[in-house]
Amino acid sequence: MKILVPVKRVASLDDEFELRDDGRDVDPDFCEHDLNEFDEYALEAAVQIKEAAPEGVVEVVVLTVGPEDADDVLRKALAKGADRAIRVDDADLGDADRVAIARVIAKVAENEEPGLVLCGAQSADQGHAQTGMSVGTLLGWARTAVVSRLDFKPGASFAQVERELEGGLVERLEVETPAVLTIQLGINTPRYASLRSIKQANAKAIECVSPRDIGLADAEIGSAGSLSRVRRVFVPERGRGEIIEGTPAQQAARLLEIITEVKG
Amino acid sequence: MSGILILAEHRRGVLRDATLEAIGAAGELKGALGGPVTVLVIAADPSPFVGAVSVGAVDEVITVARPDAETFEPHVYEAVLKAVISARAPSLVLMPHSVDSFALAPAVAVGLGLGFATDVFGLAVEDGEVVATRAGYNEKVFVEIDFPGRSGVLVTLRGGAFAPATVPASPTVSALDAGEGKPRSRHLEWRDPPASGGIDIPGSPFILSIGRGVGDEANVAQFLELAEGLGATLGCSRPIADSGWLPKARQVGQSGQLAAKCNLYIAMGISGSVQHQWGMKHVENIVAINKDPEASIFTIARYGIVGDMLEIAEELRKQQGIQ
Numbered sequence: 001m002k003i004l005v006p007v008k009r010v011a012s013l014d015d016e017f018e019l020r021d022d023g024r025d026v027d028p029d030f031c032e033h034d035l036n037e038f039d040e041y042a043l044e045a046a047v048q049i050k051e052a053a054p055e056g057v058v059e060v061v062v063l064t065v066g067p068e069d070a071d072d073v074l075r076k077a078l079a080k081g082a083d084r085a086i087r088v089d090d091a092d093l094g095d096a097d098r099v100a101i102a103r104v105i106a107k108v109a110e111n112e113e114p115g116l117v118l119c120g121a122q123s124a125d126q127g128h129a130q131t132g133m134s135v136g137t138l139l140g141w142a143r144t145a146v147v148s149r150l151d152f153k154p155g156a157s158f159a160q161v162e163r164e165l166e167g168g169l170v171e172r173l174e175v176e177t178p179a180v181l182t183i184q185l186g187i188n189t190p191r192y193a194s195l196r197s198i199k200q201a202n203a204k205a206i207e208c209v210s211p212r213d214i215g216l217a218d219a220e221i222g223s224a225g226s227l228s229r230v231r232r233v234f235v236p237e238r239g240r241g242e243i244i245e246g247t248p249a250q251q252a253a254r255l256l257e258i259i260t261e262v263k264g
Numbered sequence: 265m266s267g268i269l270i271l272a273e274h275r276r277g278v279l280r281d282a283t284l285e286a287i288g289a290a291g292e293l294k295g296a297l298g299g300p301v302t303v304l305v306i307a308a309d310p311s312p313f314v315g316a317v318s319v320g321a322v323d324e325v326i327t328v329a330r331p332d333a334e335t336f337e338p339h340v341y342e343a344v345l346k347a348v349i350s351a352r353a354p355s356l357v358l359m360p361h362s363v364d365s366f367a368l369a370p371a372v373a374v375g376l377g378l379g380f381a382t383d384v385f386g387l388a389v390e391d392g393e394v395v396a397t398r399a400g401y402n403e404k405v406f407v408e409i410d411f412p413g414r415s416g417v418l419v420t421l422r423g424g425a426f427a428p429a430t431v432p433a434s435p436t437v438s439a440l441d442a443g444e445g446k447p448r449s450r451h452l453e454w455r456d457p458p459a460s461g462g463i464d465i466p467g468s469p470f471i472l473s474i475g476r477g478v479g480d481e482a483n484v485a486q487f488l489e490l491a492e493g494l495g496a497t498l499g500c501s502r503p504i505a506d507s508g509w510l511p512k513a514r515q516v517g518q519s520g521q522l523a524a525k526c527n528l529y530i531a532m533g534i535s536g537s538v539q540h541q542w543g544m545k546h547v548e549n550i551v552a553i554n555k556d557p558e559a560s561i562f563t564i565a566r567y568g569i570v571g572d573m574l575e576i577a578e579e580l581r582k583q584q585g586i587q
Contacts (some may be wrong), residue, residue, distance in 0.1 A: 013401050015558050026401060099374055121366070126400050127538060128382050129361075133370040142448035143338060145366035160452075164519050165275070165363050168457030168512055171335070175449040182366065184519075186506035227373055227380040232408040233400065241550075241566040251569045252579030255530075255551065258567060259494060262528045262549050263470065 001154045002114035003046040006063045006105045006135070007039040007077055009070045010125040024230045035073040038120025040080075040190040042183040045150050046118050047081035047191075053154050059083045061112060065104050066090050071206050078201035079193035086207045093211065093222045100225035102134030107214045109139055115154065117180040121146050129182075136180030143180045144173065148187050152177070265415055267299030269354040271345060272317050273364055274307065275336070276454065279316040282360030284428035286421055289358060289387060291321035291429055296389035297355055300324055303435075306344050308334040314437055320429025325437045335451040338367035343445020345372050351442075354416060356394055361420035369420050378418045379411025383538070385425035394419070403538065403560045423518075423542055460513035465499055465521035470528045473499035473516055473544075477533015477554065477573045481509045487532075490577055493586035499523070501534045516543040523547060532573040536561030 010033065017030035043062065050058035062077040063086045064070050074085035088104050090096070096104075109117055117139075119132030129145070136143030148170065149162035158174045164184050165171060175181070193201070211221050218224060244254045268290040273280045283303075290301045300323040305313045310327035317325055328344050349357060349372070357372070359365045361383045373380035379394070386397030386406075393410060394417045400407045411417050465471065472491040478484060484504070491498035498514060505515040516523055518539040523529060529547040534540060536552070536559055544550065545564050552565035553573050562568045569576060580586070 011401065013404050017404075019405075026405065097380075099370070099380060102370075102374075125402055127402075129366045130370050130380070130382055133367050134374050137371040137374045143367055143371070144449055145338075146363045162455070163363065166280075166518055167522070168515070168520055169275075170455040170457075172452040172455060173449050174452060185502065227378065227414065228409050228411055230407055231395065231410045233405050234408070235404075236406045238563045240562065241552075241568050243568045243570065248571060248575040248579045249583075251571060252576055252583055255567075255569065255576070255580065256583060258549070258551065259470075259528065263495070 001057070002059045002061050002112055003049060004061050004063060004109055004112055004114040004117045005039070005043050005046050005077070005082065006117070006119050006131070007043065007073055008036040008120070008123050009033045009064060009066050009073045010036045010123050012125065019233055023232055023234075025233055033069070033072070035076050036120050037124050038122060038183060038185060041185055041187050042118040042120050043077055043080055043082065044188045044190040045183055046116075048188060049116075049152055049154065050081070058154050061086065061114065063088070063105060063108055065093070065101050074206050075201045076193065078204050079198045080191055084207070085204070086209065088214065089208060089210050091210070095223035095226065095229065096221075097226035097228045098128045098130035099134050099227045100220070100222055102131050102138060103216065103220045103225045104211055104214070105131070105135045106138035107216050109135065111214060115178050116152065116159070117141075117178075119180065119182045121182040121184050132180055132182040139180065141178050141180050142176040144175050145182045146184045147181045148184045150181065150183075150187065265353050265355055266297075267352070267354045268293065268297060268301045268356045268358060269349065269352060270301070270303045271357070271359040272303050272305045272313055273360050273362060274305075274313055277312070279313050280360065280362070281428060282362060282421070282423055283317060284319065284430070285423070285426045286358040286360060287317065287320045287322055287429040289421055289426040292426070293356065293387055293389055294321050297394070299355065302326060302352065302354070304328065304345065304348055306330065306333050306341055318433050318435050320431060320433060322429075322433050322435045325435050327437065327439045328442050329439065330443075332447050336364045337447045337449060337451070338364075338371065339448045340443070340445050341368050342371040342375065343443035345443075346375055347442040348440065349376060349378075349416065357416065357418040359418075359420050361422050365420050369418060373418045376416070377414070378416045379414035380418050381409045382420045383422050384419045385422040387419065398422075399538075403563070424546065458512055461511065463497065463511065463513040465497060465514060465516060466524045468497035468523070469525055470494075470496040471499045471516070471523055471526050471544075472496040472530045472532065473501065473534060474504060474532050474573070475501035475534030476503050478504065479574070481507070483574065484509045486577065486581070489586060490581055493581070493584055496530070501537075501540050516540060518542040531561050531565070532577070534561055535559045536564065
């Protein structure tokens with residue numbers, strides 16, 4: 001069986017950044033990119049299921065939606081134990097929101113027929129927490145969000161999971177499979193890629209397809225398949241508190257004063 | 265096409281406060297959007313929750329009793345909510361941005377083709393249309409979202425963004441049979457967080473909290489001594505608890521503890537994720553100590569020190585005579 005792990009190349013902003021001319025996003029020149037932290041845990045969970053099964057039983061397929069530069073995060077995933085990587089090019093996906101991206105992922109899942117789709121619980125940059133569960137809905141599969149423990153044997157018709165709730169409460173439950181699960185930080189300890197596996201990953205081919213190649217209709221692609229539209233991005237006016245300057249000794253002294261003032 | 269529908273969230277027999285915040289948000293929008301404010305309660309026995317949601321601008325409470333909703337089950341809730349939205353056609357559907365709604369909200373929005381935005385902290389009505397504001401790029405920008413061509417909009421609300429409704433109201437109450445839908449997951453058990461061992465984050469007035477900036481497990485012990493020496497309770501961010509460097513009872517944030525009684529919070533080496541802020545952003549006196557001047561913790565701090573937490577800690581120990 002296959003486990004499909006959709007991953008996102010997330011952006012972090014430089015200290016000084018500018019908005020795009022149309023004011024609807026940040027200028028990408030000011031972004032640094034990396035594999036979404038939540039997705040590292042989802043990938044590790046998939047690779048652990050593969051390693052617990054007899055060799056050749058489980059194939060881990062990673063997928064991202066993005067431009068050629070996004071191959072970096074796929075190579076990172078290959079180096080950490082994924083078997084295959086697919087990139088759906090985003091050239092036709094202008095103004096796609098999370099739901100329109102989920103339509104792409106769901107279509108790939110329909111074609112690949114995995115037994116499990118494991119996504120990050122949210123992205124570190126935008127934090128919508130929409131994509132994974134939208135994929136589950138579009139596939140018509142069972143779904144659970146914010147999974148902090150996963151027990152699943154390939155071929156089983158249920159997975160036992162724990163989901164982590166507010167305040168540290170945990171619910172243990174059984175979920176029908178195939179299922180889409182979104183994975184919470186801390187479910188495992190993601191591995192580092194060895195130099196050797198990084199070399200091997202760089203030699204592997206990445207399958208690149210367009211949204212139309214995989215069978216998406218025009219009405220599902222980009223803004224047509226979206227449920228929201230970004231109207232405007234802006235930098236909020238934020239009050240900044242008092243910055244305590246000086247040497248560490250002076251800063252610590254001022255901090256002790258503050259503690260005394262507040263505690264009375 | 266009118267009015268606002270709120271899904272009540274409850275767990276283990278207790279209505280969650282976030283529901284009252286959603287009712288508060290509905291009260292702010294009711295005039296501009298028009299139509300009734302309705303709260304939907306789905307439960308095996310919804311009757312105990314009716315009183316608690318009869319507050320603020322609420323005109324009607326709809327109860328749906330389903331034996332398969334003894335605990336939250338996203339597929340059952342999805343079926344009921346879709347049936348009620350189809351019957352009532354609200355302009356706006358509100359629910360908390362919570363772990364439960366993570367698995368529910370996308371299914372309802374995608375299933376019915378509703379406009380959809382999550383983790384929203386600002387809502388406005390312009391020319392009869394809903395406009396939502398949320399944050400982007402790890403809180404560094406705000407994003408205004410609209411929903412062209414969508415006749416209804418579903419929004420999940422960030423905790424603490426709207427004042428909860430508290431004034432009692434006298435809504436009509438109607439019981440509905442709604443939704444087919446079978447559960448596709450089965451509740452097995454609840455597991456409460458591990459015993460706190462006397463650590464009292466919710467009750468502590470003064471918390472010194474450490475995050476990833478501490479660097480190494482070997483550095484953690486000195487902060488226990490420092491906190492004790494200063495008369496503070498030691499708290500931490502999620503990665504420190506996930507690594508097992510400090511017990512979960514010390515974790516501040518959405519999946520940890522709310523620093524409910526705190527009035528001085530010193531955040532050392534904590535960047536300030538939304539999840540962490542959930543547990544402490546209400547504190548009156550926040551001191552942020554971080555090497556990264558762009559860390560989002562500085563945007564909510566009353567005092568900031570841009571510097572190395574280990575250096576500052578060493579100075580604090582020296583000046584306080586803590587060994």
